[in-house]
């Protein structure tokens with residue numbers, strides 16, 4: 001019989017209990033929720049700034065031009081990333097609900113969502129980064 | 140005292156009153172989601188990827204789009220579907236996490252009011268929009284090229 | 290002789306090792322709040338978490354409290370959160386866990402904590418009772434006969450007959466954790482058991498019960514329940530079946 005010594009406790013136990021170690025299904029839900037809330041708040045602001053077209057061309061252009069900064073360019077990448085994930089994962093949820101094999105393939109579909117997300121982001125990023133660089137160089 | 144919180148109220152589900160909308164809310168999230176994929180992906184493609192991307196957006200760009208009923212209807216649908224979808228989603232989340240009944244009511248009311256106000260505002264903006272408003276001389280250059288000279 | 294040696298060599302040596310269990314303790318008489326306590330235990334590679342808990346209770350600290358009865362995955366008493374996942378202590382082999390790290394054991398979440406690993410299961414059973422988990426039939430079987438059912442009809446709810454009411458699924462659900470008002474996967478699984486039973490006549494009553502603010506529509510398809518079920522029940526599939534039945538208006 002080979003005896004091994006007890007492992008040392010390295011990570012401090014969390015006072016309120018451990019974090020549930022769910023799998024892809026749980027984490028995709030967490031992300032779906034966070035992205036949904038983020039997009040909602042973006043949309044509130046977005047409709048307000050679009051409404052400036054009814055004030056005057058000057059007001060609209062003034063606000064839009066403040067968006068044309070590298071920082072906002074990065075923010076837009078985040079927004080597009082969020083909406084792409086929410087949309088693709090939303091379609092996955094719909095398939096889980098309505099396709100008879102949806103539950104069986106939910107994990108595969110999660111990885112397809114991630115794959116499509118990477119492909120779509122790879123299509124969008126060059127364009128956006130080019131725009132950010134042009135903005136830095138004064139259009 | 141336990142730190143694993145007990146459910147906030149003893150096990151007693153409130154009696155149902157009136158129509159039960161949960162089923163319809165659930166259906167709406169899915170139906171609107173499918174349509175929104177097309178609308179939002181189209182919106183993002185036209186505004187951010189095609190042509191010069193975001194750099195091209197200004198008053199003349201919006202005027203050029205909303206001069207066509209096609210984009211007016213597109214944006215109108217997107218406005219209504221997305222805000223109702225988002226507001227209903229926020230309602231679900233508030234129901235999950237708000238620990239007091241009053242706080243839940245206040246938050247749901249705030250979400251409902253902001254969504255309703257923005258639907259009205261956005262709809263008015265689309266329908267009352269004039270691509271060639273009469274403007275002060277220094278703004279003339281900001282109008283789309285198809286406007287008659289003022 | 291030669292064969293005897295060969296057979297002996299084929300029997301793998303049972304390994305022994307010392308593991309560390311970090312258990313979330315709560316003794317209502319003395320503790321204000323739950324606290325973590327660490328125990329070193331000598332175990333064999335054939336042991337389960339339940340055996341390690343027994344070793345602690347019998348040899349180290351008799352105050353450690355947990356439920357168990359059958360010790361063989363049938364009674365459903367010993368669901369607990371082991372290394373962050375809901376499992377039955379009696380079905381979790383220690384050698385399947387990473388024993389180079391301490392193993393965390395705590396009570397399942399979302400039900401009132403009573404003592405150590407014991408929670409008050411009453412809210413869970415109340416939701417179970419609410420879906421009428423018993424046969425409701427409008428007609429008597431032929432005298433001296435059982436109620437007959439085709440193999441295909443039986444197949445429809447076979448999976449959900451396996452439930453042992455351990456609550457691993459319901460207490461793995463992030464929606465159940467929020468306020469404990471959601472019916473929860475286990476109640477839906479047991480409603481499914483009768484809704485799709487051709488011998489039962491109250492499917493519509495149960496569909497109506499679950500078409501509730503706290504019913505199937507609160508499910509967010511996180512699949513935690515399916516992953517947690519020690520009986521391998523496709524819990525999320527069962528919930529999806531019930532949702533579709535509510536939409537169709539029949540089983």
Ligand code: HEM
Nearest residue numbers: 043047050076186196201204214217218221261262264265
């Ligand atoms: C950063 C990315 C985005 C940019 C640059 C952008 C730009 C614009 C512009 C220029 C307009 C004016 C009309 C038009 O072009 O059709 C507009 C309107 C609109 N956008 Fe976006 N958009 C973005 C993302 C989104 C997203 C993610 C949504 C949906 C959640 C959305 C929803 C809307 C709606 C509903 C309108 C109409 C507003 C109204 O009726 O007043 N946009 N957007």
Ligand code: HEM
Nearest residue numbers: 033036037039040087090172175176221225228229231509
């Ligand atoms: C692009 C197309 C979209 C699709 C396919 C989509 C799909 C979905 C689906 C299927 C759900 C229900 C999830 C569930 O029941 O578990 C959902 C929830 C939600 N959506 Fe969307 N959605 C889209 C766009 C949007 C937009 C534009 C917003 C914000 C205005 C938004 C905000 C939300 C929120 C806040 C939730 C609630 C999340 C939760 O309960 O966890 N979605 N979405």
Ligand code: SF4
Nearest residue numbers: 452453455456458518
């Ligand atoms: S469905 Fe599985 S996890 Fe849920 S109570 Fe029944 S046996 Fe336990």
Ligand code: FES
Nearest residue numbers: 360362364365379
């Ligand atoms: S002790 Fe009976 S199921 Fe584990």
